[in-house]
Amino acid sequence: MAESQIIVQLKDIRKTYITGDLQVPVLKGINAQVERGEFVGFIGTSGSGKSTLLNILGMLDVPTSGEYLLEDVDVSRLSDVEQATIRNRKIGFIFQSFNLFPALTVEQNIEVPMLYARVPGRVRTKRALELAKRVGLGHRLGHKPTQLSGGECQRIAIARALSNSPAFILADEPTGNLDEKTSNEIMELFHELNREQNVTIVMVTHNPALGPHYDKIIRLRDGRIDDRLFEWEIARQQQLQQQQEAAQ
Amino acid sequence: MMLIRDLVGLSFRNLLLHKLRSLLTSLGVIFGVGSVIAMLAISEGAKHSALAQIEAMGIDKVIVFSRRPPIDGKSESSSENASVMERFGLTEQDRQHISRMDNVERITALFDTRNKILKGLQRMDLKLVGCDRAFLNETAAEIEDGRWFSKIDFDSNAQVCVIGMNVKRKLFTLGDTNVIGSNLRIGDHVFRIIGILDNPYATQLPEVGGQNDMILIPMTTGKILFKDYTFLREGRQFKITRVEYDIFLVKVNDTFFIDNTSKRISGYLEKTHEATKDWGMIVPLELLRQRERTQNIFTIVMGSIAGISLVVGGIGIMNIMLASVYERRKEIGTRRALGAQKSDILLQFLIETVFLTTSGGITGILVGVLIGKIITNYSGMETIYSWWSIILALAISCIVGVIFGTYPAYQAAQQNPINVLRSE
Ligand SMILES: Nc1ncnc2c1ncn2[C@@H]1O[C@H](COP(=O)(O)OP(=O)(O)OP(=O)(O)O)[C@@H](O)[C@H]1O
Ligand SMILES: [Mg+2]
Numbered sequence: 001m002a003e004s005q006i007i008v009q010l011k012d013i014r015k016t017y018i019t020g021d022l023q024v025p026v027l028k029g030i031n032a033q034v035e036r037g038e039f040v041g042f043i044g045t046s047g048s049g050k051s052t053l054l055n056i057l058g059m060l061d062v063p064t065s066g067e068y069l070l071e072d073v074d075v076s077r078l079s080d081v082e083q084a085t086i087r088n089r090k091i092g093f094i095f096q097s098f099n100l101f102p103a104l105t106v107e108q109n110i111e112v113p114m115l116y117a118r119v120p121g122r123v124r125t126k127r128a129l130e131l132a133k134r135v136g137l138g139h140r141l142g143h144k145p146t147q148l149s150g151g152e153c154q155r156i157a158i159a160r161a162l163s164n165s166p167a168f169i170l171a172d173e174p175t176g177n178l179d180e181k182t183s184n185e186i187m188e189l190f191h192e193l194n195r196e197q198n199v200t201i202v203m204v205t206h207n208p209a210l211g212p213h214y215d216k217i218i219r220l221r222d223g224r225i226d227d228r229l230f231e232w233e234i235a236r237q238q239q240l241q242q243q244q245e246a247a248q
Numbered sequence: 249m250m251l252i253r254d255l256v257g258l259s260f261r262n263l264l265l266h267k268l269r270s271l272l273t274s275l276g277v278i279f280g281v282g283s284v285i286a287m288l289a290i291s292e293g294a295k296h297s298a299l300a301q302i303e304a305m306g307i308d309k310v311i312v313f314s315r316r317p318p319i320d321g322k323s324e325s326s327s328e329n330a331s332v333m334e335r336f337g338l339t340e341q342d343r344q345h346i347s348r349m350d351n352v353e354r355i356t357a358l359f360d361t362r363n364k365i366l367k368g369l370q371r372m373d374l375k376l377v378g379c380d381r382a383f384l385n386e387t388a389a390e391i392e393d394g395r396w397f398s399k400i401d402f403d404s405n406a407q408v409c410v411i412g413m414n415v416k417r418k419l420f421t422l423g424d425t426n427v428i429g430s431n432l433r434i435g436d437h438v439f440r441i442i443g444i445l446d447n448p449y450a451t452q453l454p455e456v457g458g459q460n461d462m463i464l465i466p467m468t469t470g471k472i473l474f475k476d477y478t479f480l481r482e483g484r485q486f487k488i489t490r491v492e493y494d495i496f497l498v499k500v501n502d503t504f505f506i507d508n509t510s511k512r513i514s515g516y517l518e519k520t521h522e523a524t525k526d527w528g529m530i531v532p533l534e535l536l537r538q539r540e541r542t543q544n545i546f547t548i549v550m551g552s553i554a555g556i557s558l559v560v561g562g563i564g565i566m567n568i569m570l571a572s573v574y575e576r577r578k579e580i581g582t583r584r585a586l587g588a589q590k591s592d593i594l595l596q597f598l599i600e601t602v603f604l605t606t607s608g609g610i611t612g613i614l615v616g617v618l619i620g621k622i623i624t625n626y627s628g629m630e631t632i633y634s635w636w637s638i639i640l641a642l643a644i645s646c647i648v649g650v651i652f653g654t655y656p657a658y659q660a661a662q663q664n665p666i667n668v669l670r671s672e
Contacts, residue, residue: 051670060585060665081589088587095669099582103261115254116587160586 006072007168007200008034008057013066015052026052027063028223034202034216036167039194042204043211044220050204051172053220057202058091058170059083088116092161092199094171098153100145106132106156107141113163131159135189151182158189162199169193171203175210187213212236255596259603273568274608276561277648281609281641284554285616288637290623291550293630295543302539304388304449305532308503310510312346312496312517313454314338317524336526337491345520346498346513351505356380358495359470360456362478363434365463367419374415376434377462377494378470386497388451389459394428394443397466401442405469409439412460413446432463437473439465454530456494506533558644562605562652569601569656577663584665594661601653602646609645613638 015027026049034040042050055061056068059075068075070090075083087093092113100109110128119127132138135155137148145153154174161169171190175183187210193199203214211217217233219226263270305311314337338357347355359378364371384396392413401408409432411419420427432439447459456462478489500509510531517527573580580593588596620631 055666055669058585060581060669084584084587084589087585091587093582093585095582099578099669101579101582103258103265112583113586115251116583116589116592118251121254164587 005036006033007036007070008032008202009067009069009072011067011069013053013056013063013068015049015056015061016064026223027056030066030220030223030225032218032225034200036200037194037198039190039201039213039215040203041211041214041217042202042220043208043217044206044226046206048206048220049223050206050220054170054172054202054204058093059087084116088113089164090167092164092166092169094154094157094161094169094174096173096176098145098150098157098177100153100156100160102145104144105141106137106143106145106148109145109156110160110163112160117164119164127163128159131162132156134162135159149182150178151185154178154182154186155189158186158193162193165197167200169199169201169203171201173205174203175205175207183210251592251595252599255599256603258596259600262600263604263607269568270604273565274561274604274611276564277558277605277608277645278561278612278615280554280558280561280648281612281645282615282619283557284551284641284644285613285633285637286619286623286631287550287554288547288640289616289620289631289633290629291543291547292632292634292637293624295540295547296632297630298539298543299536301449301451302532302536304447304451305530305535306386306388306497306499307533307536308500308506309386309532310498310500310506310513311454311530311532312338312342312498312513313456313528313530314491314494315455315526315528317526333488333490335490336524338493338496338527340492342517342520343493343496345516346496349509349512349516351501351509353499353501354382356382356386356497356499357467357493358383358453358456358497359467360491360494361465361470361474362489362491363474365434372418373457373461374418375457375462376409376470377456377464378467378474379464380467383464383497384445386499387447387459388449389445389447392444392446394441396443396445397464402466402468405472406466407437407439407469407473408442408465410443410445410464411441412458412462412464413444414458414460415463416444434463439463453495454528503533506531510534555644558648561608562648565601565605565649566652566656569597569653570659573597573656573660573663576660577667578669580660580663581665581667581669584663585669590661593663594657597657597660598650598653601656602649605645605649605653606642609642612645613641616641 010030010032013027013030014025017024017026030053042053044050052061056063059070059078062076070086075086078086101112104112107125107128110131111124114124114127129138129141132141135158137152137155137159140148140152140156145156148156158174169190174190175186178186190201190203191213194201211233219228316334317336343355343357346352357380361376361378363376365374365376366372381397381399381402384391391410394410396410397408400406411427411432416427419432427444428441430441432441445459445464451459453459478491479486498509498513500506510529514529517529521527583593583596617633620633623629624631
């Protein structure tokens with residue numbers, strides 16, 4: 001195994017929503033870490049706090065307490081502008097409902113993060129074409145999102161997330177709105193990106209069937225990490241053990 | 249800079265995405281700017297034509313005129329049958345004196361013969377006026393047909409006349425081609441018509457009236473035939489009026505000395521015409537200045553009224569932009585997630601509003617020009633579109649966008665990205 005480089009470190013992250021007199025504790029002390037190049041899945045039932053945690057990872061939300069280190073930097077010390085810059089350069093966001101901009105063409109959609117990075121127009125155009133080709137939609141650059149299918153939209157959203165070559169992709173149920181076949185294609189695309197470009201991916205899902213795709217799974221249950229393993233994880237570990245034994 | 253260009257492109261695309269809404273949103277600004285443009289054009293036009301009329305009187309002149317002095321109690325109580333001898337107004341002596349003043353270049357005089365002009369039995373509102381030969385050059389009038397008086401006409405006291413446009417209209421039938429050369433009979437005298445005069449501004453002279461309503465004869469002829477005396481019968485009463493001159497057009501060699509010269513003239517006349525106030529004075533330059541002042545106030549008032557509709561339009565835009573911020577929370581959140589700074593969001597919405605108001609402003613300018621053209625067509629009012637009014641309208645619509653776009657843009661920038669991402 002290569003030297004382990006920790007990109008994300010969460011220390012006792014807690015999040016409590018306060019609505020009126022009511023306090024709703026959503027995250028009750030999360031300790032976790034993600035290594036560079038890992039493909040991590042957050043699995044948990046609906047309402048278990050997955051999106052909340054992902055938003056904290058993306059610096060869109062702040063934890064009530066606890067420490068979040070991104071590449072060894074405590075993000076709570078960063079200014080608004082610095083956080084936005086990190087979101088722009090280091091993080092790629094992917095949403096369940098794609099969140100493409102309907103007024104813009106596919107090409108312009110892909111260019112948006114580059115726009116905020118002040119990348120010159122000609123470079124943007126070139127990169128957009130490159131990325132569209134990478135996700136298999138090089139011929140749809142001039143189309144509007146409304147002219148694309150769900151799977152195609154998500155591919156464009158992935159291309160957009162990749163436009164500033166982020167080290168880290170945050171995806172909130174990216175296949176939640178897609179059928180099984182398309183889901184598998186999209187998951188395959190994530191795998192390829194993870195392998196080829198060594199992008200770290202943190203993906204949220206409530207679908208345990210996607211479990212086998214991930215290198216590591218963090219299971220959330222009632223605001224805490226659940227250490228119990230899935231059956232397939234036990235099976236996989238046994239398999240690995242057998243391989244090691246065979247090698248010896 | 250690069251971002252601004254892209255944001256302008258983005259606003260344009262957003263505008264096209266909601267064509268009808270964009271149009272309705274900017275309607276207030278369109279009509280606001282339209283009315284600013286139309287009002288400025290109308291008031292500029294009014295100013296222009298009013299000033300042109302005053303200018304046609306000659307801003308290098310002081311106009312002095314004779315005027316019947318106010319009737320005092322004594323002459324009223326005199327017996328009914330008594331004939332009254334009235335003598336007033338400007339005299340040859342005044343003329344001599346004024347023409348010797350500093351800075352006075354020339355005096356052109358008019359003398360109203362006070363004859364009744366009849367067409368059949370009907371009295372016409374026309375005047376038979378003796379004038380100096382320089383009169384034509386001293387006014388905005390032009391010879392429309394025929395010729396002006398020659399020196400010989402003056403020297404020989406010729407019985408010739410030049411008639412104004414309205415005289416021709418009132419005394420001759422339409423399409424009469426033999427006006428020039430025909431004879432005009434006034435009282436016991438006959439005058440041959442040698443020319444027709446047209447003053448396009450229809451300049452009015454005090455007491456004597458419009459230039460186009462005059463039958464002009466040489467001053468020399470007039471003095472000989474009518475002797476400064478006018479006999480008028482009013483009921484059983486005879487009235488003899490003696491007026492030497494009715495109008496002096498005093499030309500001053502430099503407009504710089506107008507104020508000074510007019511003061512000296514009035515000082516002199518006050519002294520010599522001590523007993524009665526039988527004269528008056530008009531200084532066109534002074535009128536011009538006054539008129540300009542009142543016109544400017546008028547323009548400001550009109551502009552302000554139109555400006556209010558712009559403010560109303562701006563508030564409408566602000567309202568809709570605020571609604572649009574709420575509606576586009578998801579877009580804002582997504583942009584923040586993709587790395588937009590708060591300032592990027594602020595700029596985007598601000599540019600969008602300014603784009604909306606400015607394109608509304610451009611449309612408004614076209615609408616304003618159209619309104620002005622329609623008004624000119626139906627009312628004949630002159631409209632003038634100045635460059636500054638168009639630039640002003642553009643600047644105003646831009647500023648309206650900045651003023652009313654800042655608050656919605658600030659609201660957009662302050663949206664909490666998680667809340668907006670959750671709101672599906
Ligand atoms: N702004 C808020 N105020 C109060 N409670 C909130 C707020 N946002 C989220 N919650 C609560 O926090 C809990 C976790 O929400 P979260 O969206 O993180 O769940 P999730 O695991 O992503 O669920 P799902 O799989 O349905 O997306 C939910 O019970 C939700 O009601
Ligand atoms: Mg969720």
